[in-house]
Amino acid sequence: MSIRKPPPPRLLLNNVSCMRNASQVLSNVNVSLHDGGALVLTGANGSGKSTFMRMLAGFSRPSAGEILWNGHDIQKSTIFHQYKLQLNWVCLKHGINEKSTVLDNVELFELLDYKRGKAKLALQLMGLGRLAKEKPKMLSMGQRKRLQLARLLAIDRPIWLLDEPSVALDDEGVKLLEYIIAEHRKQGGIVIVATHLPIEIEDAMLLRLPPRFPRRMTLIDMLDRADIS
Numbered sequence: 234m235s236i237r238k239p240p241p242p243r244l245l246l247n248n249v250s251c252m253r254n255a256s257q258v259l260s261n262v263n264v265s266l267h268d269g270g271a272l273v274l275t276g277a278n279g280s281g282k283s284t285f286m287r288m289l290a291g292f293s294r295p296s297a298g299e300i301l302w303n304g305h306d307i308q309k310s311t312i313f314h315q316y317k318l319q320l321n322w323v324c325l326k327h328g329i330n331e332k333s334t335v336l337d338n339v340e341l342f343e344l345l346d347y348k349r350g351k352a353k354l355a356l357q358l359m360g361l362g363r364l365a366k367e368k369p370k371m372l373s374m375g376q377r378k379r380l381q382l383a384r385l386l387a388i389d390r391p392i393w394l395l396d397e398p399s400v401a402l403d404d405e406g407v408k409l410l411e412y413i414i415a416e417h418r419k420q421g422g423i424v425i426v427a428t429h430l431p432i433e434i435e436d437a438m439l440l441r442l443p444p445r446f447p448r449r450m451t452l453i454d455m456l457d458r459a460d461i462s
């Protein structure tokens with residue numbers, strides 16, 4: 234009987250460190266994700282969550298260690314080109330074109346990905362169907378976030394990098410976000426979320442980054458000492 238080797242993780246961070254502006258932000262991070270996996274990244278302000286996401290998206294290079302996709306180092310240019318096409322990225326900067334309609338803002342993303350036909354449905358699912366023909370200036374902050382999430386659904390790439398995806402969402406929006414994450418994982422997608430806000434993601438790995446500059450005093454202690462009343 235032959236024993237089959239388990240498949241390598243789809244994504245592996247092997248002792249990864251990262252510098253920003255000549256100072257060490259991430260040190261010796263190890264993460265392994267298979268299809269359908271999820272990682273929730275938490276930590277204090279400045280602890281390196283966005284740096285982690287930027288590194289995975291290829292905007293920053295690890296200063297040590299390696300990031301492997303399907304067992305290949307993403308820093309190799311031929312691999313990186315293929316790897317980038319797997320990524321879907323949501324962050325606090327909305328990247329919304331104010332001159333186009335809400336629908337065009339999703340369809341443009343589809344077009345860049347040589348896809349079409351899912352934009353309207355994605356907007357409807359995110360509760361923006363009746364705003365599809367409006368300009369983004371008509372959208373609230375939470376609706377802008379929903380527009381970003383509609384893009385995720387429309388272009389449907391396997392690895393989702395979500396930096397603070399629930400900021401500005403109402404309770405229903407957070408439930409929708411949790412729902413689309415769960416559905417994406419059922420299809421074998423991988424989801425990495427950096428967040429300060431609570432989010433329910435079943436069986437997600439949790440990585441809490443240590444604070445970079447531990448505070449000796451909290452703001453409350455300082456106010457207490459100053460005796461402001």
Ligand SMILES: Nc1ncnc2c1ncn2[C@@H]1O[C@H](COP(=O)(O)OP(=O)(O)OP(=O)(O)O)[C@@H](O)[C@H]1O
Binds near residue numbers: 253279282283284445
């Ligand atoms: N553009 C930049 N150039 C140089 N250093 C930066 C830059 N942006 C952030 N940093 C540094 O990198 C560190 C990590 O920042 P990062 O944005 O990754 O933290 P974060 O955990 O996402 O924080 P937050 O919770 O506030 O969003 C910060 O302490 C900051 O000093």
